[in-house]
Amino acid sequence: MIDIKYRDPSCRGRGGILHLPHGDVEIPAFMPVGTNGTVKAVKHDSVADMGYTLILGNTYHLYLRPGMEVIKAAGGLHEFSGWKHNILTDSGGFQVFSLAPFRKIREEGVRFRSHIDGAYHEFTPEKVVEIQETLGSDIQMALDICTEPGISHKDALKALEITTRWASRAKKRWENCRDDYEGKLFGIIQGNFYEDLRKRSAEEILELDTPGIAIGGLSVGESPQMFRDYLHYTSQFLPEDKPRYVMGIGTPDYMLEAVEAGIDMFDCVYPTRIARNGTCFTLDGNLALKNEQFRLDQQPIEPSCTCPVCQQYSRSYLRHLFKAKEILGPMLVTEHNLHFLYQFMAEVRLSLKEGRFLQYKKSFLDRFSKRTF
The missing domain is CATH 3.20.20.105 (Queuine tRNA-ribosyltransferase-like)
Structure with a gap:
């Protein structure tokens, strides 16, 4: 098996x-x-x-x-x-x-x-x-x-x-x-x-x-x-x-x-549950899109992310979707969060294969935090 x-x-x-x-x-x-x-x-x-x-x-x-x-x-x-x-x-x-x-x-x-x-x-x-x-x-x-x-x-x-x-x-x-x-x-x-x-x-x-x-x-x-x-x-x-x-x-x-x-x-269920509330994974921690600070933010959720959501939509637009209670908002952030975790696990597997997992773990966690901003 x-x-x-x-x-x-x-x-x-x-x-x-x-x-x-x-x-x-x-x-x-x-x-x-x-x-x-x-x-x-x-x-x-x-x-x-x-x-x-x-x-x-x-x-x-x-x-x-x-x-x-x-x-x-x-x-x-x-x-x-x-x-x-x-x-x-x-x-x-x-x-x-x-x-x-x-x-x-x-x-x-x-x-x-x-x-x-x-x-x-x-x-x-x-x-x-x-x-x-x-x-x-x-x-x-x-x-x-x-x-x-x-x-x-x-x-x-x-x-x-x-x-x-x-x-x-x-x-x-x-x-x-x-x-x-x-x-x-x-x-x-x-x-x-x-x-x-x-x-x-x-x-x-x-x-x-x-x-x-x-x-x-x-x-x-x-x-x-x-x-x-x-x-x-x-x-x-x-x-x-x-x-x-x-x-x-x-x-x-x-x-x-x-x-x-x-x-x-x-x-x-955490990654999809928080997505429905407008919270996204980024390399710098969780990002709460509903916050006022993102009203004019034209960046993607995570600038280095290759998911379709980050390639097409800004934080400002996604925040608008949640504020307007449009169903597309939870759909897009769910897609981003799952894509983020899949790429994260691909990096984890590569670090294991190359015998550098503990270094990867430390560098990732030094940047990532569970605090929402």
Whole structure:
């Protein structure tokens, strides 16, 4: 499933190719999030033209709307949405985690209320595999329990134990998928912010020998230092011969930290979400287009950027679109942000190949900041 082509000798960073049913993916790779079968505010063709060949779909949201009957009738999510490349779908575990007042976790699975109409539904590990098989996911995630920072060791251990048992059940069901389904199952490491539990979860999930491994339960509200500490601590247990995925990170600083730790894949709604509010990535940090200082600014968003948006439109014009509430504004900034991240990851891969990743990381972060101006 994975070919590692090069490694940076100064860290755990690595690069290569991920082989998936709908084509190869260069890694390390950022994956745009397409919650409802679409990356918000941008056409599939535009996403593919940037170079992306792997995006995310959301099992929880697609299950509720339009529902499995609709997607099955179309022949799967690829056919339904018109996306010709790879799709990773999450298990719905994070969405259930975020709906804490409306769900009940049991050994069998999790019962939850729909955020759409309040109706009750149940996800079991087996059902989640079946949903993702129907979707035709190229990568599917096992159902897990994501926990928030600050819970007790006892509660974190209980969640870990259920996650392991659910992963085992998911693996058994995945092994009995229909013959023409080629999607790969990833197990998810949990353990909250306890080193002994992280180590135990890693050992138990790796014992199941799923095709890929994800680190879950990070970027869920903890401090940046805690994120870094537990990312590097957990990643040391990951095998060399499997794809490694950290869920839910999408800022350049966190992505660079993940690459240094040897992570191959990551995703987040952050780049497209901030775009819809008029915030753009630049090499000098995030730029908030709605600010008055850009009213007469005839520069592109990022002068060195080669994306179609920066080649054609000024900050002044884009600011006007947002102030006038024109839908074109979010569309254009979304395209820029995704293009920026794709080029960023291409530079990351080149720095790994040339054995200078740590220098690249330092020089990039010395210029880039998460402060908005």
